[in-house]
Structure formats: C-alpha cells, structure tokens
Amino acid sequence: MxxxxxxxxxxxxxxxxxxxxxxxxxxxxxxxxxxxxxxxxxxxxxxxxxxxxxxxxxxxxxxxxxxxxxxxxxxxxxxxxxxxxxxxxxxxxxxxxxxxxxxxxxxxxxxxxxxxxxxxxxxxxxxxxxxxxxxxxxxxxxxxxxHPLQALTDAITISENTKKERPKVVLSWAPHIKALPHAVANSFVEAMQKMDVEFVITHPEGYDLNPEIIGESTVNYNQNEALKDADFVYVKNWSSYGDYGKVLNTDPNWMITKEKIGNAKFMHCLPVRRNLIVEDAVLDSDSSLVIEQANNxxxxxxxxxxxxxxxxx
Amino acid sequence: MxxxxxxxxxxxxxxxxxxxxxxxxxxxxxxxxxxxxxxxxxxxxxxxxxxxxxxxxxxxxxxxxxxxxxxxxxxxxxxxxxxxxxxxxxxxxxxxxxxxxxxxxxxxxxxxxxxxxxxxxxxxxxxxxxxxxxxxxxxxxxxxxxHPLQALTDAITISENTKKERPKVVLSWAPHIKALPHAVANSFVEAMQKMDVEFVITHPEGYDLNPEIIGESTVNYNQNEALKDADFVYVKNWSSYGDYGKVLNTDPNWMITKEKIGNAKFMHCLPVRRNLIVEDAVLDSDSSLVIEQANNxxxxxxxxxxxxxxxxx
Amino acid sequence: MxxxxxxxxxxxxxxxxxxxxxxxxxxxxxxxxxxxxxxxxxxxxxxxxxxxxxxxxxxxxxxxxxxxxxxxxxxxxxxxxxxxxxxxxxxxxxxxxxxxxxxxxxxxxxxxxxxxxxxxxxxxxxxxxxxxxxxxxxxxxxxxxxHPLQALTDAITISENTKKERPKVVLSWAPHIKALPHAVANSFVEAMQKMDVEFVITHPEGYDLNPEIIGESTVNYNQNEALKDADFVYVKNWSSYGDYGKVLNTDPNWMITKEKIGNAKFMHCLPVRRNLIVEDAVLDSDSSLVIEQANNxxxxxxxxxxxxxxxxx
CATH class of the missing domain: 3.40.50.1370 (Aspartate/ornithine carbamoyltransferase)
Known part of the structure; x- marks a missing residue:
C-alpha cells in the first residue's frame, strides 16, 4: 500500500x-x-x-x-x-x-x-x-x-463487540452548537458499506450527507424508527452538506438517551459533548464503547x- | 506505589x-x-x-x-x-x-x-x-x-549538602509582582516535616499558608530572626492564602541578600526573578544550590x- | 569541537x-x-x-x-x-x-x-x-x-553538484515584502570564502551586507553582469544592513527567472516565496537544487x- x-x-x-x-x-x-x-x-x-x-x-x-x-x-x-x-x-x-x-x-x-x-x-x-x-x-x-483511521477503528470495534453475524448499525446525527465537519460520518458510512451489516442513517431533513458517499445506503429522517432493534448506534454531529457548513437544527430531541438506545451499544469518535450529543446515563453505562474505540x-x-x-x- | x-x-x-x-x-x-x-x-x-x-x-x-x-x-x-x-x-x-x-x-x-x-x-x-x-x-x-516532585528534589539536595545531622532550614517568602501559587511552599513544608531538620517558616503577616499544612511548624514573621544560624534558606514567593490569591505586600526588604543569608545555602525551585526575589550576589555565588536542585x-x-x-x- | x-x-x-x-x-x-x-x-x-x-x-x-x-x-x-x-x-x-x-x-x-x-x-x-x-x-x-548549519549544507550541495574544479557561485538578493535577517546570507558568504569557488555577490545599492563579513568578496550591483556564466545562483532576500532592518527596495526586476539563471543551478535555503523571490519555472525545473539542499x-x-x-x- x-x-x-x-x-x-x-x-x-x-x-x-x-x-x-x-x-x-x-x-x-x-x-x-x-x-x-x-x-x-x-x-x-x-x-x-x-x-x-x-x-x-x-x-x-x-x-x-x-x-x-x-x-x-x-x-x-x-x-x-x-x-x-x-x-x-x-x-x-x-x-x-x-x-x-x-x-x-x-x-x-x-x-x-x-x-x-x-x-x-x-x-x-x-x-x-x-x-x-x-x-x-x-x-x-x-x-x-x-477520517479513515477512525472508521477502520470503528469497524474493528463493531467486529469485536457484535454477537450477531449481521448486526444492525445505525449512524445517528445529534445536535451540536458548532458547525462540524462531515469527515467522520463520511468514512463511517463508507466502512459500513464494506461490512456485512444492516446499516441505517438517520438525521433531520436538511442534513443529508454527500449523495455520492451515501449511494444506496438507507436514510430515515425518523430517528426512533431508525434506532429500532439497533445493535450499534454510532452518533455524530455534522453541519449541513446541502446548505454547506450551516447549523440548521439544534433540536435537543435528537440527543441520544438511555431510553432511545435501549440495549444497543453506543459509539462515538470523541470528543463528545455530554448532555448535548448524548446524556451522561449512556456514556457512563456499560453500553458505551467509546473508550474501547479510542483504544482501537x-x-x-x-x-x-x-x-x-x-x-x- | x-x-x-x-x-x-x-x-x-x-x-x-x-x-x-x-x-x-x-x-x-x-x-x-x-x-x-x-x-x-x-x-x-x-x-x-x-x-x-x-x-x-x-x-x-x-x-x-x-x-x-x-x-x-x-x-x-x-x-x-x-x-x-x-x-x-x-x-x-x-x-x-x-x-x-x-x-x-x-x-x-x-x-x-x-x-x-x-x-x-x-x-x-x-x-x-x-x-x-x-x-x-x-x-x-x-x-x-x-509540587511533590520539586519537594522530593529539595529533600535530596538538602541531604546531599548538609554538614550537620540536623540542619536548620528556613523557608522564606520573598516579594514578587504577580500572584503566585502556594504549591511549591506547601510541598516543601510537608517534606521538611518528614525530615530531621530544624524548620522555620518566615513571611510577612497576611501570608500564612494553609494552617492544615503548617500544622506544628514554626512561623516567625521576623525574617532576620528566622534566618539566624540557618544552614539552608529556601526562598519562594506566594500570594496570600487568607485573602486568597491577593498580592498584599511587595516590600523589597524581604528580598534575599548576601548579607541576610550569611553562610547559609540558597535554594529556590526556579524560575527566579533576579533582584526581586534574591539579589545577583547570592545567585552568582557558591552559596546557591539552584542548579544542583534542577539537576536533582x-x-x-x-x-x-x-x-x-x-x-x- | x-x-x-x-x-x-x-x-x-x-x-x-x-x-x-x-x-x-x-x-x-x-x-x-x-x-x-x-x-x-x-x-x-x-x-x-x-x-x-x-x-x-x-x-x-x-x-x-x-x-x-x-x-x-x-x-x-x-x-x-x-x-x-x-x-x-x-x-x-x-x-x-x-x-x-x-x-x-x-x-x-x-x-x-x-x-x-x-x-x-x-x-x-x-x-x-x-x-x-x-x-x-x-x-x-x-x-x-x-546560519552555519545551512551554509555547511550549501557547501556540501555545491560540492555534490559541481562539474568544475572551480565553479562560479553567485549570491543574489531578491525582493521580499518583509524585512528578513542577514543570517543565511552572512554564513553563505563565509562558507564560499572558505571554498575554491569564483564568488560574486549581487544586490541593489543600499543592501550591502556587513563589510566585516564581505571582506574581499566581489560585489556587483548589476545582477545581469553578476549572473553571467554562473554555475550556481544562491538566492536570498535580506533587509538593509546600513539602514538597519529596513525594506528599501521591492523591485520585481530582481526576481530570479528562468531566463536570468540560464544553465546555472538554483539554490535557496527555503522557505521561498514563489513568484516573488523566484518564478515557478525555475523552482519546478531540474535546475533547482532546493530539495537536495533540504536533504543535506x-x-x-x-x-x-x-x-x-x-x-x-
């Protein structure tokens, strides 16, 4: 290489x-x-x-x-x-x-x-x-x-933690006060497309990622529907791609909670803003894989x- | 450990x-x-x-x-x-x-x-x-x-340089234009309390360190009395602890001079402001242990x- | 040493x-x-x-x-x-x-x-x-x-690239928008004085370097004359030495061009401002030794x- x-x-x-x-x-x-x-x-x-x-x-x-x-x-x-x-x-x-x-x-x-x-x-x-x-x-x-080093890490972490042959992996947008890049989300999408997983992306309307990267991947604007029966929930904020670099939505209802995530494993590339992206209860629980991601x-x-x-x- | x-x-x-x-x-x-x-x-x-x-x-x-x-x-x-x-x-x-x-x-x-x-x-x-x-x-x-790495260093340096079984060690406050932390002074006090030395602390009124750290250690507001027959004079500025973080006194009479220090060894954690904390004549003399402290x-x-x-x- | x-x-x-x-x-x-x-x-x-x-x-x-x-x-x-x-x-x-x-x-x-x-x-x-x-x-x-590490590098690079026993080396000033130091030019002059080269310095009037360093070295205010038959052209901006630290001249005619340099090798310590100090055509050609200099x-x-x-x- x-x-x-x-x-x-x-x-x-x-x-x-x-x-x-x-x-x-x-x-x-x-x-x-x-x-x-x-x-x-x-x-x-x-x-x-x-x-x-x-x-x-x-x-x-x-x-x-x-x-x-x-x-x-x-x-x-x-x-x-x-x-x-x-x-x-x-x-x-x-x-x-x-x-x-x-x-x-x-x-x-x-x-x-x-x-x-x-x-x-x-x-x-x-x-x-x-x-x-x-x-x-x-x-x-x-x-x-x-951010392909991160996405390779994430693929390793999912592989280590899955109990199913073909787990359901959800990439969920979450709110943030600043305009953040698309890099982590893009590479994660590309990595999931190469793995044998059921993959769903969820985010508010207006936050669609680059369509060339999304390709055939499933997008659902309804977070609850998307999260249903998820095994891994990868959370990340990004700014709008269409209205490039803009923060169009800071709706706190998109924050990831213990209730929303259920039995799924929580993943994030870090740094993560607590109680904005995800509540403490998730990060401080056994559901969180963020430290193992960092290790990988x-x-x-x-x-x-x-x-x-x-x-x- | x-x-x-x-x-x-x-x-x-x-x-x-x-x-x-x-x-x-x-x-x-x-x-x-x-x-x-x-x-x-x-x-x-x-x-x-x-x-x-x-x-x-x-x-x-x-x-x-x-x-x-x-x-x-x-x-x-x-x-x-x-x-x-x-x-x-x-x-x-x-x-x-x-x-x-x-x-x-x-x-x-x-x-x-x-x-x-x-x-x-x-x-x-x-x-x-x-x-x-x-x-x-x-x-x-x-x-x-x-600053316990510094205080351990200081203990080593005193041990290397003492000619007595039980030397007299004085911690003297000296003037500074800025508000400085208590960390070095605190740890030095704690180290001296663990060693077999005659230990005296001297500073202007209003500069008493945390009483929980001082404990039974001797404090004398009269610098000249405190310095009498000292073997080691450890000099350090700190801001007020009682009136927390304030600079109450910049009296240049508290600066350490060759005359004041006599035959004692001069110690300081560095960086030291020359001719404010201590005069050149002390730092540039054989009485100064500051470089050996740094080495330790x-x-x-x-x-x-x-x-x-x-x-x- | x-x-x-x-x-x-x-x-x-x-x-x-x-x-x-x-x-x-x-x-x-x-x-x-x-x-x-x-x-x-x-x-x-x-x-x-x-x-x-x-x-x-x-x-x-x-x-x-x-x-x-x-x-x-x-x-x-x-x-x-x-x-x-x-x-x-x-x-x-x-x-x-x-x-x-x-x-x-x-x-x-x-x-x-x-x-x-x-x-x-x-x-x-x-x-x-x-x-x-x-x-x-x-x-x-x-x-x-x-900047004697740079000048030693330059001497090595000239030695590696010369095809003559006694090459002609020209140090040419070039325009810059900021006041730059004399260090690189000074050490290069001193290095050339120690080597068996035909050495000429060229710069606008008012840009003479420290006469104690220049010594017997040849200075020619006419860049074209100086560059004639050069084997190596070392280019560098510096601010005025006489009118200390001033930018007296930003005449773009002093920029080094492909035409001016002819078959000579181009040298510069880097970083170099393209199309101000030297045109792209020189830096992007085989005449340029700048990367080999960096290597050395x-x-x-x-x-x-x-x-x-x-x-x-």
Whole structure:
C-alpha cells in the first residue's frame, strides 16, 4: 500500500479487521519493522486521540515519531498554483511536502475543512497536495472529507463487540452548537458499506450527507424508527452538506438517551459533548464503547503503518 | 506505589533520598524497566525544568515520553459533573483521562490553580479527576496545591549538602509582582516535616499558608530572626492564602541578600526573578544550590517513575 | 569541537564536506555514538527544516531529541545583566542555560534578530548567553547573524553538484515584502570564502551586507553582469544592513527567472516565496537544487553533532 487516504484504500475490510485484532493481541510483534524509520505527524488542527494513538502505534512498530503543529511551529503554507506569494503564506506546499519527505519515511497529516468553501474542501487541497508533492507515503489523520483511521477503528470495534453475524448499525446525527465537519460520518458510512451489516442513517431533513458517499445506503429522517432493534448506534454531529457548513437544527430531541438506545451499544469518535450529543446515563453505562474505540485507534493506525512499512521494504 | 500526588505518598523520605542518590550515581541501571512503556506528559501550563527533567527521567528508564500541551494541542476539557456541554469545552475529563490511559502507561499532569477560586483550587479538580477517571498511575507535575516532585528534589539536595545531622532550614517568602501559587511552599513544608531538620517558616503577616499544612511548624514573621544560624534558606514567593490569591505586600526588604543569608545555602525551585526575589550576589555565588536542585529534578522524577513501573509489573 | 556557532568553527571545509558525504552514504554508521545522549532543541522562532532535519540527524546518531518552543512551552527569558526582574520575563538566561544543561548533552538554539536594534542583534545576545551560561556544547540553529548549519549544507550541495574544479557561485538578493535577517546570507558568504569557488555577490545599492563579513568578496550591483556564466545562483532576500532592518527596495526586476539563471543551478535555503523571490519555472525545473539542499540539512547537522559527541567522550 502506498498511501492511506480513504476507506477505499482498504482492499478487504474483513481481512484488515482480523489483522488489526492480531496486532492488538501482540502489539510488539513487529518492533523491528519500523526501526530507523521516522513518522512525521503534521497537525494543522487540534488532536488528542489521533495525536497520541498514532505516536503509540509508531512506537509499537519501533518507529521514531516526530510531531509538528504546522501553524505554530513552522511557516504558513501556500497551496495555490502560480500564486505570487506576497501575502501571509511563506512556504509553498510543493517545497514543504518535498522537504518533509527528506526527513520522514511516512508523513501523516491532519487538515480539517473550512466548512465555508465546499468546492475547496471537497478538493481535499491539503491532503492531495501532500500526496502529489511528497515523495513518501501519506496517511490521512482526518482530512476535509474523511477520517479513515477512525472508521477502520470503528469497524474493528463493531467486529469485536457484535454477537450477531449481521448486526444492525445505525449512524445517528445529534445536535451540536458548532458547525462540524462531515469527515467522520463520511468514512463511517463508507466502512459500513464494506461490512456485512444492516446499516441505517438517520438525521433531520436538511442534513443529508454527500449523495455520492451515501449511494444506496438507507436514510430515515425518523430517528426512533431508525434506532429500532439497533445493535450499534454510532452518533455524530455534522453541519449541513446541502446548505454547506450551516447549523440548521439544534433540536435537543435528537440527543441520544438511555431510553432511545435501549440495549444497543453506543459509539462515538470523541470528543463528545455530554448532555448535548448524548446524556451522561449512556456514556457512563456499560453500553458505551467509546473508550474501547479510542483504544482501537492504536491498532488501526498500527495496521496502516505496518502495511506501508512492509511495502517500503 | 499507584500514584504520586503529594509528599504524603512518600512512605519513608530518608529511604527515598538514598534511593534517589543511588539512581543519580547510576542513572541508566534500570534502562530495561521502562522498555515499551509510554509516559504521557500533559501540560495545562508552562514548564521548563519539569518538562525536560521528567522526559530525561523517562528516557533514563527506557520509557518513551509523549508530550502534549493540552490547551494548544488538543481540546478544551470540561470538569463539571452533569454539565450540558454547550459552551467552550469540547471534551469531558471522564473521556479524556480514560482515553489517554489507552495510550500511556503512566500519565503526568501539570495544572496550576486559578488563584481566584479557593474552594475549586483546594479540590484539586484537574489532578483528582485524572486520578479518578484514568486507568493508569498519575504523577503530579505541580498541581493547584502541591509540587511533590520539586519537594522530593529539595529533600535530596538538602541531604546531599548538609554538614550537620540536623540542619536548620528556613523557608522564606520573598516579594514578587504577580500572584503566585502556594504549591511549591506547601510541598516543601510537608517534606521538611518528614525530615530531621530544624524548620522555620518566615513571611510577612497576611501570608500564612494553609494552617492544615503548617500544622506544628514554626512561623516567625521576623525574617532576620528566622534566618539566624540557618544552614539552608529556601526562598519562594506566594500570594496570600487568607485573602486568597491577593498580592498584599511587595516590600523589597524581604528580598534575599548576601548579607541576610550569611553562610547559609540558597535554594529556590526556579524560575527566579533576579533582584526581586534574591539579589545577583547570592545567585552568582557558591552559596546557591539552584542548579544542583534542577539537576536533582531528574532523579526525583526517575525514582517516582521507577517505583510506579516496578509496581506495574 | 566544543560549540558550533559560526562557519568559522569549521577548521577545514573540504574535509568536512567529504565527511558529510560519507555520513550521507551510511547515515546509521554511528548509531551507537549518541546512545543515552539527549539533544535539546530550543526554538525561539518558527522552524520546519531545521526542526525536522536536526531531530533526524540526532536520531541517526542514536540520540534522544527533546524539542521545546521556548516562548510557548516555558517562561519568558531575561538576558539583561543586573536587571531587576519586575517585568514580563520570569527566568534569567543564567539559570535557564545552566538548568537545561542538566538535562541535555548538547543544546541547539534558534533565535532570530530583532532587526530593529543592530547593536543588540550583532551582540548575538541569546546565542552568546547560552555559550556563556550553559555547561554543554551549543549548536547554532540560526542566530541573529548566522546560519552555519545551512551554509555547511550549501557547501556540501555545491560540492555534490559541481562539474568544475572551480565553479562560479553567485549570491543574489531578491525582493521580499518583509524585512528578513542577514543570517543565511552572512554564513553563505563565509562558507564560499572558505571554498575554491569564483564568488560574486549581487544586490541593489543600499543592501550591502556587513563589510566585516564581505571582506574581499566581489560585489556587483548589476545582477545581469553578476549572473553571467554562473554555475550556481544562491538566492536570498535580506533587509538593509546600513539602514538597519529596513525594506528599501521591492523591485520585481530582481526576481530570479528562468531566463536570468540560464544553465546555472538554483539554490535557496527555503522557505521561498514563489513568484516573488523566484518564478515557478525555475523552482519546478531540474535546475533547482532546493530539495537536495533540504536533504543535506540532515547530514550537515549530523556531522556537527557527531564531531561534538566524539569530543564529549
């Protein structure tokens, strides 16, 4: 595997899940694989789980992680083609990506969307520029439209916790005060489409995700109907896609409650706002898988890095 | 040992001092102990000595340190119970602490007090929340009311430098322009109470520390009397405890001078403001132990980490 | 070698170039040399190449790098002698440098000039203070007046790419909208003076560099004349030295174009502002050596660290 940019880079999600579980059982089995290899972690945005779990994954493989907060630590990066750089950006991505490739064997990048310029966000300007101008493999640590390390994690977690051959998985929108990206929801949808699950998406009208991603997946605007007999309820807020980046609805009735979720397992990528997205009673119960999801971030990242390292040899 | 939260977690300070000295002589003797173990260093506030010495200590034990400036790198953390999180905080400590525990074998935390809300500061909200919600050991890298890594360092330094069985140690307040925490003073008092020293605290009226910490320790408002025949003078500013967080006195006569200190050794946790807390002539003389104190920070941290690692096995 | 402060610390640049090339061929040959040694990287300013390449160099030598952004991570540092520290700085360099020396075997420092106070900048206050008060070797990662790791890199790159015994090297000023330091230009001039090259400096009138550095080197205010028959064109903006720190000229005719550069190789320390300093056509052509320069930063830093480590033993 060259890059890990989207869920579509996973050839066989069931095989990957099995491989990730094997890594989880013996995380240090490949400690020699990454020896003398450097992972550059570039953050254009805040990060806790991704920051720590990806470093941990690299360490498990014997790699040396180097972390950089791009905005604070380095220079403003220009992405435009042909720009006369007489403004605030001091370095072009063409040089930045090529240069960082001189020091890092793999580059992992986090770059959130603007949520104001749909076309620019969908072009995945930052991530694609790294793919284009770097000379080493690129790992997506959450980009404008996808968060495939998270979705791989979620697939592993569902696989570990299901008691059925074909569980019912519901992706439910929940209210939030801020405009949030579609990345987590998009990649989760794509992951579920690759798994043998009964999958339903539920959200208020006006919150339909990108139809190209939704494809044939079932969407039900009635949350109660959608949640019926669910085995896993994956909860996430996102801003409107149609009325791009807008918060159209903050209806607290969409908050996930103990009553709504019933016997289903609760999942969320975190960070989660308590009593806005989901009530305490759910998060503090045995139904919640969020901490196990966070734990699996390490093994999802480690599997991706392992596959890239094996391909580098 | 599970956590290292306060000086009270030291069962026998004299034994610990001897063990720290042994580590100082052979800092790499336990390089295998921390292999494949990760230390997470979480900073809610600035740090130089603690940041570097704790990393160095971890490296000496073969651990992998991962540093995170919580505010800048990650998400605003909520500590309230039952809060509807529709404000500025994006992640609850319940999740944050449990999540970080998935990636780090030990978590070290620095979180200063507000100095405006006495009750909240004394509740040690941040540190206690990590103890409660993390599933791994917690090390206090200076909390609202204590700095036990510093005080252990100070105990080691006094033990190394004393020429008497029972030296006289004076903790003297000194003027500062800003309101500073009580943490260093508190832990130093507690450490001295555990050692076989003649201990006197001196400060202007209105600067009495928490009476529960002071206990039976001697307080003298007359600095000259207190300093008489001192072997070690530990200097530190703190804001008022009674009139909580206020600067009541900036009298330059309380600054430590060469004349005042006589033949005593000068100690300070650093950073120290020259010619405000203490005159250059003291810091630049052989009487000053501040650099040796800083050096001992490594071995105090290493001893604490070593004890926790041994307990993890 | 004790410190690496300026190009003048290189005893024989040709030998150093050969040694760096050998390291580049076998970067892991000295992996044991830096074992259990810590490199502290202190940044008072932004950095991308230096930050990453110096860490990579340290890792290649088996060292543990510890990075600190001084302003954000630690305390405001005071450099004045005898100051009454009742202002914004909380820690004196005397303590800071001595303290960091307790945790790091080598300290590397980046500290840019003010460009407003010539005398202060030329005194190299920050770097010199570290040299004076630290007890370990200091490496200059770009100071007020020099960037010797960059210039060593440049010397290596010219040596690797020259087809002549004595190539013609031109240092050309180029326009920029901001006032930039003289450090890169200064150290490049000093490096070229040590090499067997035909060296010409070209810039608009009013942009003469420090005459003590220029010495006998040729200066030609006519860029076209200077560039004639050049083999290497090293491009860099700097602010006026005479009218200290001022931007006197932004004439776009000084921008480097494909036409101007002809068959010469283009060099720049990066970050470079495209279509202001140099047009895309140059940077995107085979004439550009900028990425190879960035690559050589690792080996320049590694050579310097190796020499210091060998001297520490």
């Amino acid at each position: 060259k890059h890990y940019i989207s869920i579509q880079d996973i050839d066989n999600i069931n095989t990957w899940i099995q491989e990730a579980k094997a890594l989880k059982r013996n995380p240090l089995n490949y400690k020699e694989l990454g020896k003398n290899k450097t992972l550059g972690l570039l953050f254009f945005n805040s990060s806790l789980r991704t920051r720590l779990s990806t470093q941990k994954a690299a360490l498990n493989l014997g790699m040396d992680p180097i972390v950089m907060n791009v905005s604070g630590d380095a220079w403003g990066i220009e992405f435009g083609d042909g720009t006369i750089m007489n403004g605030n950006t001091a370095e072009h991505i063409k040089e930045a990506a090529a240069v960082i490739s001189q020091y890092c064997d793999i580059i992992a990048v986090r770059a959130f969307p603007s949520l104001t310029d749909k076309e620019k966000d969908e072009s995945e300007q930052v991530l694609k520029a790294f793919v284009k101008y770097a000379s080493v493999p690129i790992v997506n640590m959450e980009s404008a439209t996808g 971030r390490t093994y999802a990242a480690q599997l991706v890095l392992k596959k890239i390292l094996e391909d580098l040899k | 599970k956590h290292y939260i306060s000086i009270q977690d030291i069962d026998n300070i004299n034994t610990w001092i001897q063990e720290a000295k042994a580590l100082k002589r052979n800092p790499l003797n336990y390089k295998e102990l921390g292999k494949n173990k990760t230390l997470g260093l979480l900073f809610f506030n600035s740090s130089l000595r603690t940041r570097l010495s704790t990393q160095k200590a971890a490296l000496n034990l073969g651990m992998d340190p991962i540093v995170m400036n919580v505010s800048g790198d990650a998400w605003g953390i909520e500590f309230g119970d039952g809060t509807i999180m529709n404000g500025n905080t994006a992640e609850h400590i319940k999740e944050a602490a449990a999540v970080i525990s998935q990636y780090c074998d030990i978590i070290a935390v620095r979180a200063f007090p507000s100095l405006t809300d006495k009750e909240k500061d004394e509740s040690e909200q941040v540190l206690k929340a990590f103890v409660k919600y993390a599933s791994v050991p917690i090390v206090n890298m200076e909390s609202a009311t204590g 920070r490594t071995y105090a941290a290493q001893l604490v980490l070593k004890k926790i690692l041994e307990d993890l096995k | 004790k410190h690496y402060i300026s190009i003048q610390d290189i005893d024989n640049i040709n030998t150093w170039i050969q040694e760096a090339k050998a390291l580049k061929r076998n970067p892991l040959n000295y992996k044991e040399l830096g074992k259990n040694k810590t490199l502290g990287l202190l940044f008072f300013n932004s950095s991308l190449r230096t930050r990453l390449s110096t860490q990579k160099a340290a890792l290649n030598l088996g060292m543990d790098p510890i990075v600190m952004n001084v302003s954000g991570d630690a305390w405001g540092i005071e450099f004045g002698d005898g100051t009454i520290m009742n202002g914004n700085t909380a820690e004196h360099i005397k303590e800071a440098a001595a303290v960091i020396s307790q945790y790091c075997d080598i300290i590397a420092v980046r500290a840019f000039p003010s460009l407003t106070d010539k005398e202060k900048d030329e005194s190299e206050q920050v770097l010199k203070a570290f040299v004076k008060y630290a007890s370990v070797p200091i490496v200059n990662m770009e100071s007020a007046t020099g 930063r690792t080996y320049a830093a590694q050579l310097v660290l190796k020499k210091i480590l060998e001297d520490l033993k």
